[in-house]
Amino acid sequence: MSATTPGTSPDSAAAPVGRRERKKAATRRAIADAALRLFLERGYDAVGIREIADAADVSTTTLFKHFPVKEALVFDEDADQERRLLDAVRNRPAGQSVPAALREHALSSRLVAAGGGDDRFAAFAELVAATPALRDYGQKMWLRHTGALAEVIAEESGLAADDPACRALAHFALEAPRAVHGHDNPREAVARAFDLLEQGWSALTGRNI
């Protein structure tokens, strides 16, 4: 699933060079912060665009120049997300299969982990879980990595780059958390969904790469 760092985040991207870009980034974060605060206070649907724009002291036109749609205010794009996903496959431990690597990556995600620190992230996750529009949008964004993941899978497994099995595995892996959504034990459920994929993959490819 897509993840966001709520509030002011330690910069991971390259330092903004010009004053212009710095100001732009500041405006953007002012908007996102105001939006998240209001959403958490009163719920996603109860907060309007105009209100957010007011709180961030910008016009709605400006707001939409930074975020294409309302949902994007919550899922502030994390550029590293895709890299981490692909790395999890590429740099997996020796002897581990591709689906197994994807399973580990999914299980270590903060959204399915559910434990750990009681930071603001819990509230964020709850907001997303409680808002259908946000769940859908998050999943849609998450699926945008399907193509890239399929390519990596093809490389790692030696299959043809256009083998439909690669796309299928990529898509299914990205859908796995959603597929078993609603189960009482999320970690076990996700693991079982990946078992299905792992068994199928090893049978399909012959080996256990």
Add this chain to the structure above:
Amino acid sequence: MSATTPGTSPDSAAAPVGRRERKKAATRRAIADAALRLFLERGYDAVGIREIADAADVSTTTLFKHFPVKEALVFDEDADQERRLLDAVRNRPAGQSVPAALREHALSSRLVAAGGGDDRFAAFAELVAATPALRDYGQKMWLRHTGALAEVIAEESGLAADDPACRALAHFALEAPRAVHGHDNPREAVARAFDLLEQGWSALTGRNI
């Protein structure tokens, strides 16, 4: 994927009893027909709700009492769809596995078949394929059968009704056509996606039911 019978369809449901229900159904079809005609003529996004309402000679409020959202005008719900899906699993040939039955069902669907009669359905399929909002909505509707399908899978395979593997297989099977979307040979691609599931399922369940 979801399917609709464009235009006036031979009635499959029970005969409408009272005059009231007949009139209601007539209004509903007038709206749906007008909408589909306009969409096919000029494209989904180029036709507004008010325009459709005018063409069907009803108010927009009435329109929305029959169809909850604009997309529903195209995906006029087919009540038999789910039954056919479940039957494909329940009444599969002896010796055929559950995933294999789902694959056959998917391959026989008019949306992936792509061949056959050159009826209005081709234009309908093209409309959906060309309109992201419609693709998304159709898939969403299609996924509503996940729960029912998972239950049937559990019955047929003897697994516990709440085994996450059942939900996973159901979800993946319903996502399969979308997973391999964009491939040059859709039938082969879909078949390969189902191969992955079939191999995994037989390994997971031990037998080849």
Add this chain to the structure above:
DNA sequence: TCAATAAGTGCAACAGATAAACTTTTGAAG
């Protein structure tokens, strides 16, 4: 310095969707 470019503004409008109050059928019960 000066034009080009990008960010931001204000305002109006559009499109999908909903609410409230009201009129007209229709079905059915007395």
Add this chain to the structure above:
DNA sequence: CTTCAAAAGTTTATCTGTTGCACTTATTGA
């Protein structure tokens, strides 16, 4: 047959996300 309640539909107005347009301001690179 009358009467009555629910359903279907209308009117009107409004809300909300989103976009277009004309305009201002600030930054930047030449």
